[in-house]
Amino acid sequence: MSIVTAIGHGPGNARAATSPARAARGPAYLLLAPGIAYLGVFFVIPVVALLVTSLYVPVPGGDVGQFQPAFEWQNYVTVLSTYWPHLVRSFGYALVATLAALLIGYPVAYAIAVRARGRPFVQAMLLVLVIAPFFTSFILRTIAWKQILADESFVVAALRAVQLLPPDGRLTATAFAVVAGLTYNFLPFMTLPIYASLERLDPRLVEAGGDLYASGPTTFWRVTLPLSMPGVVSGTLLTFIPASGDFVNSVLLGNNGTTMIGQVIDSRFFKVSDYPGAAALSVVLMVAILLLVTSYIRRAGTEDLL
Amino acid sequence: MSGTTAAAVTAGVTARPDPPAARAARWRIGEAVVPIIATLAFAYLLVPIVYTVAFSFNDSVRTNLVWRGFTLEAWRNPCGAPQVCRALVNSLQVGLIATAVATVLGTLIAIALVRYRFRGRALANLLVFLPMSTPEVVLGAALLAQFLSLRVNPGFGTVVLAHVMFCISFVVVTVKARVATLDPRLEEAAADLYASPVQAFWRVTFPLLLPGIAAAALLAFSLSFDDFIITNFNSGSFTTFPKFVYVSATRGIPPQANVIGSAMFVLALLLVVAVQLVTVSRRRRR
Numbered sequence: 001m002s003i004v005t006a007i008g009h010g011p012g013n014a015r016a017a018t019s020p021a022r023a024a025r026g027p028a029y030l031l032l033a034p035g036i037a038y039l040g041v042f043f044v045i046p047v048v049a050l051l052v053t054s055l056y057v058p059v060p061g062g063d064v065g066q067f068q069p070a071f072e073w074q075n076y077v078t079v080l081s082t083y084w085p086h087l088v089r090s091f092g093y094a095l096v097a098t099l100a101a102l103l104i105g106y107p108v109a110y111a112i113a114v115r116a117r118g119r120p121f122v123q124a125m126l127l128v129l130v131i132a133p134f135f136t137s138f139i140l141r142t143i144a145w146k147q148i149l150a151d152e153s154f155v156v157a158a159l160r161a162v163q164l165l166p167p168d169g170r171l172t173a174t175a176f177a178v179v180a181g182l183t184y185n186f187l188p189f190m191t192l193p194i195y196a197s198l199e200r201l202d203p204r205l206v207e208a209g210g211d212l213y214a215s216g217p218t219t220f221w222r223v224t225l226p227l228s229m230p231g232v233v234s235g236t237l238l239t240f241i242p243a244s245g246d247f248v249n250s251v252l253l254g255n256n257g258t259t260m261i262g263q264v265i266d267s268r269f270f271k272v273s274d275y276p277g278a279a280a281l282s283v284v285l286m287v288a289i290l291l292l293v294t295s296y297i298r299r300a301g302t303e304d305l306l
Numbered sequence: 307m308s309g310t311t312a313a314a315v316t317a318g319v320t321a322r323p324d325p326p327a328a329r330a331a332r333w334r335i336g337e338a339v340v341p342i343i344a345t346l347a348f349a350y351l352l353v354p355i356v357y358t359v360a361f362s363f364n365d366s367v368r369t370n371l372v373w374r375g376f377t378l379e380a381w382r383n384p385c386g387a388p389q390v391c392r393a394l395v396n397s398l399q400v401g402l403i404a405t406a407v408a409t410v411l412g413t414l415i416a417i418a419l420v421r422y423r424f425r426g427r428a429l430a431n432l433l434v435f436l437p438m439s440t441p442e443v444v445l446g447a448a449l450l451a452q453f454l455s456l457r458v459n460p461g462f463g464t465v466v467l468a469h470v471m472f473c474i475s476f477v478v479v480t481v482k483a484r485v486a487t488l489d490p491r492l493e494e495a496a497a498d499l500y501a502s503p504v505q506a507f508w509r510v511t512f513p514l515l516l517p518g519i520a521a522a523a524l525l526a527f528s529l530s531f532d533d534f535i536i537t538n539f540n541s542g543s544f545t546t547f548p549k550f551v552y553v554s555a556t557r558g559i560p561p562q563a564n565v566i567g568s569a570m571f572v573l574a575l576l577l578v579v580a581v582q583l584v585t586v587s588r589r590r591r592r
Binding site for chain 2: 027028029031032034035036038039040042043044045046047049050053104105107108110111112115120121124125126127128129130131132133134135136137138139140141142143144145146147148150152184187188216237238241242244245246247248252261262265266269275278279282283285286289290293
């Protein structure tokens with residue numbers, strides 16, 4: 001349940017809004033039925049199908065891509081022993097990208113929510129700038145990064161001129177480019193939830209910190225940051241989860257040494273028609289993320305409830 | 307928590323002199339950090355968009371990677387590249403259908419989850435949020451595994467089914483936030499005034515929920531329109547705009563793709579700015 005509350009913290013997931021008079025359950029089930037049925041058919045059953053497929057074995061003497069039902073747990077051992085570096089790399093990249101997005105996204109959210117407080121028009125326009133990337137295809141933007149970081153681009157020339165990059169150094173097709181691309185693509189997902197929780201923060205609490213002779217930084221660390229933790233938690237999750245499964249950035253901005261797990265799953269499926277292998281890797285990825293996320297929320301949750 | 311004590315103290319002491327000047331000066335250096343990082347971050351967010359727009363005016367031959375000179379050619383003839391407009395129309399169709407279905411289903415779930423206490427509520431919550439905490443590549447692979455085992459040919463239909471699935475959760479989260487701010491007493495007042503539950507919903511609840519529902523629909527549409535990974539798994543030979551761009555990346559993206567990307571950007575920006583202006587001016591009038 002904690003995952004649910006962490007991602008879904010809306011403006012006051014208000015329990016208070018439930019009227020005690022609403023004891024009747026019938027309407028609730030009627031309202032839920034169509035959507036929940038849909039998720040059952042197109043989410044739960046597919047995930048089960050994925051689990052089942054992950055245990056299939058090739059049809060003896062059959063063509064490539066022909067499999068029959070079995071309980072071949074060995075599939076997991078095979079894919080894990082081959083692709084564990086990709087899995088570790090994916091989580092590593094996703095972690096660095098999430099931290100970078102937090103370091104960039106928090107000040108942006110703070111600037112919009114706190115510094116621009118009381119100027120709704122400025123706030124609205126800055127928010128538009130944060131969500132602006134959503135309006136251009138993310139693949140077009142990732143390809144734009146490829147151009148910006150290309151060997152002949154002015155960025156590389158400038159970095160070489162100031163000796164930050166050796167004369168033969170490059171940015172494109174590097175792990176740096178992949179992580180920068182991931183950070184870029186998911187930055188709005190980090191910024192918006194933090195903005196939402198800072199926006200709801202009562203400015204009087206911050207003033208009270210000053211009144212009690214706390215310095216600005218102290219007030220920030222002791223009052224503002226703890227109160228914005230729900231936004232930080234959902235922002236980091238909304239960045240980390242998609243980043244760890246992404247392969248567009250590593251395909252477009254990386255090289256053979258930056259292959260991420262999503263890319264492996266994709267090519268197992270489409271290039272070699274190894275459906276059980278792809279399914280087993282997907283299950284591993286899903287379980288690993290759920291474990292990481294649950295333990296993270298548990299840890300963040302205890303700090304949050306100081 | 308310290309917040310409560312702090313609030314209690316502010317209530318008692320309203321006016322008191324500023325903190326010592328030295329401390330204020332030290333904090334001012336810190337103050338500069340936020341705008342500087344924010345400005346750099348906005349540049350980081352916008353530079354690729356500027357690139358995309360700029361290269362829609364590039365006089366490109368075969369590939370559109372190097373600047374060769376200014377031309378309006380691609381803007382005069384946005385459908386000039388093979389398949390690009392087909393892919394755009396496909397994406398718009400998928401987006402509109404998926405948004406409509408997901409918005410209805412998601413809104414109903416959101417109302418049920420916020421307004422009612424019932425057995426299985428926790429499970430329903432979990433089911434709504436699991437798709438959000440599952441990477442797209444897993445969602446895509448899972449659906450494809452199911453479609454393959456049912457011998458369903460991937461195409462337009464499977465893409466729409468997949469998009470509705472991942473949009474529902476985001477609609478629920480967005481609308482839930484809005485439902486939570488509604489005062490249930492408004493509906494009770496309507497009932498007291500002899501409105502039937504249906505009348506109360508359409509005349510009171512729905513208009514109040516509308517901004518949240520509209521925001522959810524916009525979010526769903528933009529998620530659907532920009533989705534690549536799940537679409538790539540479940541589309542077969544059917545092409546959406548993001549898939550078109552990704553596939554043509556290897557042999558060179560036509561500038562027409564940049565024209566479409568830029569045009570969508572400008573349209574969406576105008577829409578959002580208009581909505582914001584209306585809300586801000588309404589808030590001012592109040």
